[in-house]
Amino acid sequence: MLLADVARTSAEVAATRSRTAKIEALAATLRLGTPEEVAVAVAFLSGVVPGGSTGIGWAALRDVPAPAAQPPALGLLDANEAIARIRALSGKGSRAGRARELGGLFGRATEPEQTFLRGLLSGEVRQGALEGIMADAVARAAGVRADEVRRAAMLSGDLSAAAVAAMARGSGGLAEFHLTPLLPIQPMLAQTAEDVADALERISPASVEWKLDGARIQVHRVDDDVRVFTRNLADVTSRVPEIVDAVGALSFRSLVLDGEAIALRDGGRPYPFQVSMSRFGTRNGTGREVPLSPFFFDLLYVDGRDVLDEPLRERASLLRRLPEELRIPSIVTSDVERAVAFLDDALERGHEGVMVKSLDARYEAGRRGAGWLKVKRAHTLDLVVLAAEWGHGRRQGWLSNLHLGAREPETGGFVMLGKTFKGMTDAMLGWQTEHLLGLETSRDAYTVYVRPELVVEVAFDGLQRSPRYPGGLALRFARIKGYRPDKRPEDADTIETVRALAVSGTRS
Numbered sequence: 061m062l063l064a065d066v067a068r069t070s071a072e073v074a075a076t077r078s079r080t081a082k083i084e085a086l087a088a089t090l091r092l093g094t095p096e097e098v099a100v101a102v103a104f105l106s107g108v109v110p111g112g113s114t115g116i117g118w119a120a121l122r123d124v125p126a127p128a129a130q131p132p133a134l135g136l137l138d139a140n141e142a143i144a145r146i147r148a149l150s151g152k153g154s155r156a157g158r159a160r161e162l163g164g165l166f167g168r169a170t171e172p173e174q175t176f177l178r179g180l181l182s183g184e185v186r187q188g189a190l191e192g193i194m195a196d197a198v199a200r201a202a203g204v205r206a207d208e209v210r211r212a213a214m215l216s217g218d219l220s221a222a223a224v225a226a227m228a229r230g231s232g233g234l235a236e237f238h239l240t241p242l243l244p245i246q247p248m249l250a251q252t253a254e255d256v257a258d259a260l261e262r263i264s265p266a267s268v269e270w271k272l273d274g275a276r277i278q279v280h281r282v283d284d285d286v287r288v289f290t291r292n293l294a295d296v297t298s299r300v301p302e303i304v305d306a307v308g309a310l311s312f313r314s315l316v317l318d319g320e321a322i323a324l325r326d327g328g329r330p331y332p333f334q335v336s337m338s339r340f341g342t343r344n345g346t347g348r349e350v351p352l353s354p355f356f357f358d359l360l361y362v363d364g365r366d367v368l369d370e371p372l373r374e375r376a377s378l379l380r381r382l383p384e385e386l387r388i389p390s391i392v393t394s395d396v397e398r399a400v401a402f403l404d405d406a407l408e409r410g411h412e413g414v415m416v417k418s419l420d421a422r423y424e425a426g427r428r429g430a431g432w433l434k435v436k437r438a439h440t441l442d443l444v445v446l447a448a449e450w451g452h453g454r455r456q457g458w459l460s461n462l463h464l465g466a467r468e469p470e471t472g473g474f475v476m477l478g479k480t481f482k483g484m485t486d487a488m489l490g491w492q493t494e495h496l497l498g499l500e501t502s503r504d505a506y507t508v509y510v511r512p513e514l515v516v517e518v519a520f521d522g523l524q525r526s527p528r529y530p531g532g533l534a535l536r537f538a539r540i541k542g543y544r545p546d547k548r549p550e551d552a553d554t555i556e557t558v559r560a561l562a563v564s565g566t567r568s
Contacts, residue, residue, distance in 0.1 A: 274322030
């Protein structure tokens, strides 16, 4: 398979809004490849570089002095190997070496391939071939069910691995993937309900649980080995020794638990979210003067038994074997008044709201399942920073006014909803200036445009129609609650969620 095949498909997918057409184009390309080529094609078309960050900045890509090659002859695997060599460069002389490797790679690429490579290496391949559509495309190409592909990708944490298994061995290959303790899986996510009554109209009876403003954690244990992973599946075991100790003291041989880690004041009220998150930026457990308390709301594996496909009522029964102080408070009810009183109590204690969950729900890892609904009184959105404007006066020299965007699943892009500079501390201004400059793609006299990688939680007073923004909506009185380093751009709220809030007339 040539890189040109992938570049052509990327352009074709970007040019259509039809989900069916995207899936057909992607599937046709995947059928061209060997298993090794399929793994790379799936990653590239999902906007992912195998192996992670390359260290290539936008300026280096802009300055590549390479005339386009003709005709197309650059193999997909050759391109991936060149990128791997660039990633491996470090230390003295690495900048010059990186420039040479980039020049060599681009010199072998045609103009469409160069365009694709620039987008891929700068994180701008967002033509709608993200994992949801790609999983359907893999299923179409391999002749298997899409849910089989998604499950294998969830259990392996790697859609490319699932694609190779599907193309090579069909449903039998996908069935070989299992939940394995110490290997993290994507967490199940929740949809949004307008209020408790709306949630219980959709799910009843339901488990109603406190929604904590903490950091999502997944804790694995095999005998004496305990590992703690973040929402993004990063291993943070060394940074949270108190959580390791708490789970290590339990009388189980093996466990996989899903929950939250939160910093609590004396009396049980939570510190601000950023205090909890700051612990995940430390090394080797420093900062224990602000300890984290783990609260678990789901159990996925226990003593050799995978219970992902068991209904919540069964998983909750198993979870009750944990000490009460390690479980998130919950009730089972169909009564709106009782659920509202439970929500009010959670809010009074300083928590975000409640989760309303179907007792029949399987654990849909990596999915925003209809079986879990979140209810919060103060409405917030997780949005992506698209650009930032230089501040004035006291904020001179800092990037201050943020351009905020919601995710557009069909295109893989982002829809701007407004700007805000409110809610930022000096520490936050300094942090975001440093990080946003590292993501810079271009700038003008007032604004630095960035790769859409940083997720920020935004509180707002409402939504209003606006011809100024392409989505037709703008946030009213938006203010920043804090950055969400535990979330990826693909975890941000969608423009459909925002439009649904606008239709419901939601106000915080």
